[in-house]
Every structure is written in structure tokens, then in C-alpha cells.
Amino acid sequence: MANLSLKSLVKRYGKTEVLHGIDLDIADGEFVVLVGPSGCGKSTTLRMIAGLEEVTDGVVEIGGKVVNNLEPKDRDIAMVFQNYAIYPHMSVRKNIGFGLRSSSMPKADKEARIDEVAALLGMTEYLGRKPAALSGGQRQRVAIGRAMVRDPSVFLFDEPLSNLDAQLRTQMRLEIKKLHKRVGSTIVFVTHDQVEAMTMADRIVIMKDGYIQQVGSPADVYHSPANTFVAQFIGAPSMNLLPGHARAGRLTLESGAELSVPDTVNGDVIIGVRPEDLRPTPLDRANLSGNIDxxxxLGSGTLLYVDIGGTEVIATGPGRDAPEAGDRIGLGYDAEAIHLFDAASGEAIG
Known part of the structure; x- marks a missing residue:
């Protein structure tokens, strides 16, 4: 295991800069997820750590050692790809053991190591099978096993679950999280799926357009988003964002509704509230009101899409006896559930 540090990391393709000075420190044994939309630079960052992309400027350190000029095989990392990259003509045992092909370890020790990794992954009974006889989740375990067998300092995962169906993705998320708890390895995991990020990470790194937007625990980025991009990217459904103008403790929305805000907040702002914090409330006590479109x-609850003066907001109603489309409804929230953002910059206020 090892710590990992990225210092002012820049990547250019010709004159086009796609990473703009990434700074990130990952502790020994930490599980960090890079998440963001397509084209945000997360996979490029991972490939630069792995040595599969050349560093234009900046430094990559693994275990305190600068590795910019080292070949991937010399960085003491192992990478698990989206498409498994396992050999169809080889048995599971040979696929897992492929990572040890250049090792000087005695053959008996190699076989023992393969058995150990297979047991950790629950693949012992499949060691004699070929990949064609395995499920998608089992093939992904083989790919992870091939990475594990070398006992690297850092594991790199590049969207490894995106080819699996929804049920298998849920299962493999749990398996990888359990594996991390057992072996305690440093893991950098790339995904575009914010659910994967929230459920797996010790810390989440949210990226957009080659910049880091926020780094924090799942709770931090969910409950204290740094800006409107993070607020809407993390969470499903997304946070409701309503523009308005604040003055003397009152926020007037574009719909004409007025809400209370701190006296220190003035000017054009955006108020944010998550759907689960916006709930049906008697009209005479409601913060907002509108008609359900x-x-x-969802079984456990009902999402309500409500038109408030021409702006759609999403609220959460009960699973049983929920309001229906066409109903006029009041919506309420607790003061601590509100987020305020500067309208010009999108940055959080307070």
C-alpha cells in the first residue's frame, strides 16, 4: 500500500488543455472515487497515474516517489478496466496468475497466491473454467483477481462496472467495498455514476471540464455542496435550484413567492433544496405552492413534479395516498435544509 499525490497536474493534447492543474492527496489505504460527466478529465487523470498517458506538467508521486518517467510496470500499480481485458482461451487460474508471469516467485508460491486471491473473491470453485462459462460479475472478479495477485501499492479502477446490468452493478459495488475493507489497499476508482461514488468512497473528487469542483466525504458533498454544479450532479433526483433576489432578510423568487433568508444575504442568489427535504404541507403553512404536473x-415514496409560477420543482410525497397530478399543493421545508448560492458565480454562500 502507498499514498498517492498529484501536484499541479496538467494534460495537453497539442494546444488543447484538458486538465488544468490538478492537486490531490490520497492517503495510504484510502478509497477515493473520481466522478463527473463525460469529458471532465477523470479517466485522463487515472491514466496519467497509471503511466498510460504522458504528464504534460506537474508531478505524480506514489509512496513519496516521483513516477512521471517510470513505465506502468514499474509504478507498483494495478489497473482494472471497463471491458475486463481477460483472456478467453485461458482458465480462471491462468488469467489470475497472468499478473505473476514476470515474477521470480517460486511456482508453488505463485499457485498459493492464486488460491489465496481466488478465495478472497469467492472464485475457488471456478478456477478451472474458461471466461465463456462465467457471468459478467464473475468475469469482473477475475479481472480484479489478476490485479490483486501482484499485491500492488495502488489499485486503479476505470469504470469497471459500467458494462454490468443494474443488479450486478449493485452486487459488485458491495463486493469491491468488502474487498477494500479486507485488504486495506489504496484505491482510485473512476465512474460517471454518482450512486457508485456515494456508496463506495471514503472521499469523492467531483470534476468538471478538467477542474476539481469539490473534494470531500459523501456526506460533505451531498449536504454541503461547494457550488450549483455539485449540488445538481450529486443526488438523484437533482437538487431544486430556484433563482431570486434577496434583500433585508427576504428572498423574492421569479414566481413572486417570498422566503426568509439570513439578513446578511443580499442581491441575486439561487436557493437550493433537495427533493426529499421538500414535502407536502397545508397551504396556510407552506413555503411554496403550485400545481402537480x-x-x-416509487413504492416507498412518490416524486411530485410541481409547477410553481412556471418553474418546475421536485418534491417527495408519501408512498401511499400521495397527492395526484392536477392537485394544488403546498410545499414546506426546514430552514437547515436550504442552500444558498451566488447567482453569478454559482458558489455556495455562507
């Missing part, structure tokens, strides 16, 4: 029953 559409409902989405």
Missing part, C-alpha cells in the same frame, strides 16, 4: 410512484 406529474407524479412518479
Amino acid at each position: 406529474v407524479t412518479e410512484p
